[in-house]
Amino acid sequence: MTAAITFEDVHQSYRGPDQAVLRGVDLTIEEGDFCIILGRSGMGKSTLLRCVNGLVQPYQGTVTVAGRQVSRHKSTLRGIRRRTGVIFQGYNLVNRLTALQNVLCGMLPDLPGYRALLGAFTAAEIERGLALLRDVGLENRADQRVDQLSGGQKQRVGIARVLAQEPTIILADEPVASLDPVTSEDILSRLRSISREKGITVVISLHQIEYARSYGERIIALLDGRLAIDTRGSELSPEHIDRIYGLSPERARG
Amino acid sequence: MTHEPTTAERPGGVRGIDRGRRRATWTRDITIAIAVLAILGWAANDLSLSPDRFVQGIPSLIDFLAKMFPPDFSVIPGLLSAIVTTLSVALWGTTLAVVISLFLALGAARNLFGSNRLIYGFSRFILSVLRSLPDLVWALIFVAAVGLGPFPGVLALTVYSCGELGKLHAEAIENIDPGPTEALESTGAGAFTTIRWAIVPQVMPEVVTYSLYRLESNVRHAFILGMVGAGGLGFELQVAMKLFKYQEVSAIIILIILTVATIDFISSRIRARII
Missing domain, CATH: 1.20.5 (Single alpha-helices involved in coiled-coils or other helix-helix interfaces)
Incomplete structure (x- = not known):
């Protein structure tokens, strides 16, 4: 197995080293991993994900994606971002565009500049966009503006947009935090089957322990800016949960 | 305790x-x-200011209005080209202003270039300078530069509207949801692609609305500029006044009202369709 993402001694802070969010994270995520990050709010889950595609630059340490070190260097960064899809808690779709147009946005970086600016997509690209929407069960919504879709549908458009990038890695930052339980399970199982079928590395930050236990093949947890737990989903114990959230095991079980 | x-x-x-x-x-x-x-x-x-003087002036006002009656509509066919001139001045002035102001607005938007003091400060400075002088003053400046006629009128409207629109457009850009921008950047899209797909769709309704309002108001301003030499209906009105042809004056005023009302109507229809 080769490493998809490697963190080496990663430190990051938004307000100076005293209040560092990440204080030396060492972590290797293998290709094809389906990995869930747990941790209380403010423990650096999002920051860790953002370090992978350079939305956040650590002030110390290195992050390596598919053998390339994440840096401020523009073309390196854009190269990494092209194959690293991101799914957001707030969907981050362009509301005034249709579902199909949002999916096609995922293909823009691979298009020549003038076609990207004009939105001149070929019939083949549009067909691929429709196929991706079909995969997430939204083909009949292709021409609907996304602000008319439900939360779950929006997140499925988000997944289709990410797949349009033909990613090797998918990062999902609390993808189900604003969704109901049924829809949440739908989104998570879609992501898991995408990971299994296409061999895509998927890293998800979550705060629902139950989902982490049932979907996470690998679970890591951050505590005080460091990696505190790295275990298999099936082996996630109440003691682990107590360490992450500072709950008693009884309450964590309930 | x-x-x-x-x-x-x-x-x-x-x-x-x-x-x-x-x-x-x-x-x-x-x-x-x-x-x-x-x-x-x-x-x-x-x-x-005195109410007395106004009351005393009422008979003269009535006398003046009486002289305007009945309007001499026979002059209207000869004024059609003047209407076209006025509308063209407004249209070109607005169009150029919209295009230029969008570029300045990008630079003047805190969320895009707030960290780049040079671009942000420069754009803000230019916008406020353009706004601080009324279009009439700009017209005088441009008449000195390119001579009388509709052209300095177009330039004056462009410059002044640019300042007004640039400020509104910059505010529209500052109010966008940053999510889509972040999403587009995360796909590895370049700056222009991100602007085109994440920012333009979000600010489009505001840009269209403000630009149409500006067009409506520029039609009115084009009349005024006509009175100081930019041609069109304003110029015809000025000439008729100076020649004491009050019945022509009233016909021109009615024409101006109709033109403005028509433009307002058309632009409100366009707005309703786009938003």
């Missing part, structure tokens, strides 16, 4: 503070009102 009296229990607690604060705003409001009235009174005196 001793029992701390809560605010409500303390003598002159919540209620007392409230009453004091209320009295303070009351005296402040009265002071402001007296100050405003004083300024207005002084200005009225300075301008020798």
